[in-house]
Amino acid sequence: GAVVSQHPSWVICKSGTSVKIECRSLDFQATTMFWYRQFPKQSLMLMATSNEGSKATYEQGVEKDKFLINHASLTLSTLTVTSAHPEDSSFYICSTRGPGYEKLFFGSGTQLSVL
Amino acid sequence: SQKIEQNSEALNIQEGKTATLTCNYTNYSPAYLQWYRQDPGRGPVFLLLIRENEKEKRKERLKVTFDTTLKQSLFHITASQPADSATYLCALDTPTGGGNKLTFGTGTQLKVEL
Numbered sequence: 001g002a003v004v005s006q007h008p009s010w011v012i013c014k015s016g017t018s019v020k021i022e023c024r025s026l027d028f029q030a031t032t033m034f035w036y037r038q039f040p041k042q043s044l045m046l047m048a049t050s051n052e053g054s055k056a057t058y059e060q061g062v063e064k065d066k067f068l069i070n071h072a073s074l075t076l077s078t079l080t081v082t083s084a085h086p087e088d089s090s091f092y093i094c095s096t097r098g099p100g101y102e103k104l105f106f107g108s109g110t111q112l113s114v115l
Numbered sequence: 116s117q118k119i120e121q122n123s124e125a126l127n128i129q130e131g132k133t134a135t136l137t138c139n140y141t142n143y144s145p146a147y148l149q150w151y152r153q154d155p156g157r158g159p160v161f162l163l164l165i166r167e168n169e170k171e172k173r174k175e176r177l178k179v180t181f182d183t184t185l186k187q188s189l190f191h192i193t194a195s196q197p198a199d200s201a202t203y204l205c206a207l208d209t210p211t212g213g214g215n216k217l218t219f220g221t222g223t224q225l226k227v228e229l
Contacts, residue, residue: 006158034216043119043204043221044159093158102208103149104217106158 002028002098006107013084014115021079021110023094029074030096034104035067038091050077084114117142117209119220127226128195136190136223138205144183145207150190153202153222162203163190195227 003026013019023033031052036044048069049057056069066088068080081088095106118141128134138148147166151159165172165181165188172179178191192199202222209218 004158041221044219046216046218049216091156095158102147103161103164104151104159104206105161109156109158111156 002026002030002096002105004094004096004105004107006094006110008110009108010111010113012113012115015085016083019081019084019112021081021092021094021112023077023079023107025075025096028096028099028105030077031074032097033071033077034095035069035077035079036093036095038093038109044093047079052077081112084112086114088112089114117145117207117218119205119207119218121203121205121220122223123221125224125226127228130196130227130229132195134192134195134199134225134227136203136225138188138190138220140186140207144186145209147208148179148181148188149206149217150177150179150188151204151206151219153204155202159204159219192225195225197227197229200226 005024007022011019033050035047037047038044046059047062050069050071052071052074058064066082071077091109091111093106093109095104120139147164149164150162152162153159163179165179176193180189202224204219204222206217206219209216
């Protein structure tokens with residue numbers, strides 16, 4: 001299966017700052033990566049689909065200018081939360097589909113706390 | 116849109132017993148259904164996938180059933196152990212204009228007690 005590395009594991013920042021989260025596919029070339037957000041006791045909500053070499057596809061209601069996604073290579077996708085506010089505090093998780101393109105392999109997640 | 120329902124209440128069982136978790140969906144039947152395990156503060160980990168033409172799938176102490184008539188999947192853990200304590204998520208593929216995406220249920224928290 002695919003191994004996905006996500007950093008940082010947690011980050012605390014002040015309101016108004018930007019935070020970048022990295023997601024790396026270590027043993028599989030991921031042309032597509034998925035970014036999810038999860039609030040406590042709630043389901044994973046897909047935010048956007050990151051496509052290597054092209055623009056990301058955002059889900060309805062997700063602000064493109066606030067959640068910037070860059071997928072410049074087959075092994076790295078980044079999510080930047082711009083001008084973060086306390087309501088952006090959440091658990092962010094990236095994932096990619098394995099070679100069979102069915103099951104997902106997830107990163108370990110990033111807990112973002114905006115003060 | 117597809118709605119996925121899992122028991123929101125935590126399931127507490129005794130070690131050695133069989134845990135049964137339920138996943139119901141409301142709309143079309145997906146081509147396949149998946150179960151994941153999620154530990155606190157971690158990303159989900161894939162457990163099992165079952166296709167629409169399969170009634171049952173097994174992997175070690177895990178068993179998944181898929182009833183497209185009832186629009187339901189059951190997830191069983193036999194001979195449960197405290198290490199099985201976690202949140203279990205079911206996920207369905209959802210066709211979109213650009214390809215399928217997975218939609219997750221809210222998950223059921225399982226606690227296996229000694």
